[in-house]
Amino acid sequence: MAAPTVTLNNGKQFPIVGLGTWNSPPGVVAQAVKDAIDAGYRHFDGAHVYENEHEVGEGINAKIAEGVIKREDVFVTSKLWCTFHDPKDVRGALEHTLKQLNLDYLDLYLMHWPICYQKSTELFPKNEAGEILHANFDILDTYRAMEELVDAGLTKSIGISNFNIKQVEYITKNARIQPVTNQVECNPYLLNKELSDFCKSKNIVITAYSPLGSPGRPWATPDDRVLLKEPKLLEIAQKHNKTPAQILIRYQIQRGHVVIPKSVTKDRIISNFDVFNFTLSDSEIKDLENFNYTERICSMSQDKHHPAYPFNDDA
Numbered sequence: 676m677a678a679p680t681v682t683l684n685n686g687k688q689f690p691i692v693g694l695g696t697w698n699s700p701p702g703v704v705a706q707a708v709k710d711a712i713d714a715g716y717r718h719f720d721g722a723h724v725y726e727n728e729h730e731v732g733e734g735i736n737a738k739i740a741e742g743v744i745k746r747e748d749v750f751v752t753s754k755l756w757c758t759f760h761d762p763k764d765v766r767g768a769l770e771h772t773l774k775q776l777n778l779d780y781l782d783l784y785l786m787h788w789p790i791c792y793q794k795s796t797e798l799f800p801k802n803e804a805g806e807i808l809h810a811n812f813d814i815l816d817t818y819r820a821m822e823e824l825v826d827a828g829l830t831k832s833i834g835i836s837n838f839n840i841k842q843v844e845y846i847t848k849n850a851r852i853q854p855v856t857n858q859v860e861c862n863p864y865l866l867n868k869e870l871s872d873f874c875k876s877k878n879i880v881i882t883a884y885s886p887l888g889s890p891g892r893p894w895a896t897p898d899d900r901v902l903l904k905e906p907k908l909l910e911i912a913q914k915h916n917k918t919p920a921q922i923l924i925r926y927q928i929q930r931g932h933v934v935i936p937k938s939v940t941k942d943r944i945i946s947n948f949d950v951f952n953f954t955l956s957d958s959e960i961k962d963l964e965n966f967n968y969t970e971r972i973c974s975m976s977q978d979k980h981h982p983a984y985p986f987n988d989d990a
């Protein structure tokens with residue numbers, strides 16, 4: 676089955692379901708990418724900070740070499756990490772990612788966070804007291820350096836991630852090249868309605884990350900509520916003869932979002948893509964949105980004093 680897409684504000688096609696790759700270990704992720712391509716995925720979400728881009732590229736290139744896909748058939752996303760916000764470091768960061776992926780261009784490059792750190796070989800540079808070494812580049816200056824990457828043909832599109840409404844507005848009002856997406860956490864524990872509506876009004880697609888509640892995140896504790904085990908979700912899944920994960924992925928699609936579930940498990944990779952043959956009713960969606968529990972998985976709380984920290988207005 677051809678991968679269903681949405682049309683971005685620059686006319687490019689963005690496959691609605693992509694494979695997430697955070698916490699996909701080296702030694703495993705190349706096979707996951709290959710399994711995903713065989714299952715019909717044409718969209719891969721990566722980042723410098725995931726430290727596995729070399730293998731993500733290996734998986735993609737293996738399938739190109741086999742003749743299963745051509746480069747132009749897949750949509751490859753990466754993200755500018757917080758240590759490279761200085762406009763003069765932006766191009767080098769993308770070139771490094773392309774080298775890791777062994778690709779000539781990206782389809783989409785996102786500013787991973789509006790917050791930024793001092794340039795470093797460490798991903799999270801810290802002082803001796805263990806505090807993050809923040810930097811203070813204006814997100815618009817960093818974004819303008821990303822616009823030049825489109826001009827240079829190094830990426831087809833650019834976008835943002837973890838930006839709040841004010842930050843999205845600041846970029847859209849001043850950008851020469853509009854961001855195509857804002858990639859943000861979204862699942863029934865974090866609905867992000869206002870942000871989603873605002874982005875829609877600006878013709879910016881929401882890409883929903885941690886759609887399954889990120890059960891494998893490194894800091895999950897036994898006391899955390901587990902989205903995939905919510906009784907109402909299990910009931911809806913049973914009714915449709917679908918898995919709870921398929922219901923959560925379908926929920927994002929019906930909100931008009933693009934969605935990037937991560938898995939390195941072949942049968943999950945396959946079933947997470949089998950979400951285009953059923954529809955949730957309005958009342959089922961209401962039930963999913965009524966779990967009465969709010970959780971932010973990626974809060975980056977160590978950065979809450981940075982002037983561009985996006986979640987200080989959150990309840």
Ligand SMILES: NC(=O)C1=CN([C@@H]2O[C@H](COP(=O)(O)OP(=O)(O)OC[C@H]3O[C@@H](n4cnc5c(N)ncnc54)[C@H](OP(=O)(O)O)[C@@H]3O)[C@@H](O)[C@H]2O)C=CC1
Pocket residue numbers: 694695696697698720721787836837858859883884885886887888889890891892903918920921935936937938939940943944946947973
């Ligand atoms: N822009 C940003 O700041 C962020 C972006 N992201 C992106 O979004 C992607 C997805 O989010 P992520 O936080 O990884 O979490 P997800 O919500 O996608 O959950 C992934 C976890 O769910 C498990 N899983 C996958 N499919 C199923 C299934 N069918 N049934 C049961 N369990 C399942 C996976 O296990 P297993 O792999 O073992 O099968 C893994 O432990 C990331 O991988 C990354 O690409 C994520 C966080 C922040």
Ligand SMILES: O=C1CO[C@H](CO)[C@@H](O)[C@@H]1O
Pocket residue numbers: 697722724973975
């Ligand atoms: O994409 C992400 C996953 O992990 C990172 C932390 O290690 C987050 O900062 C980030 O948003």
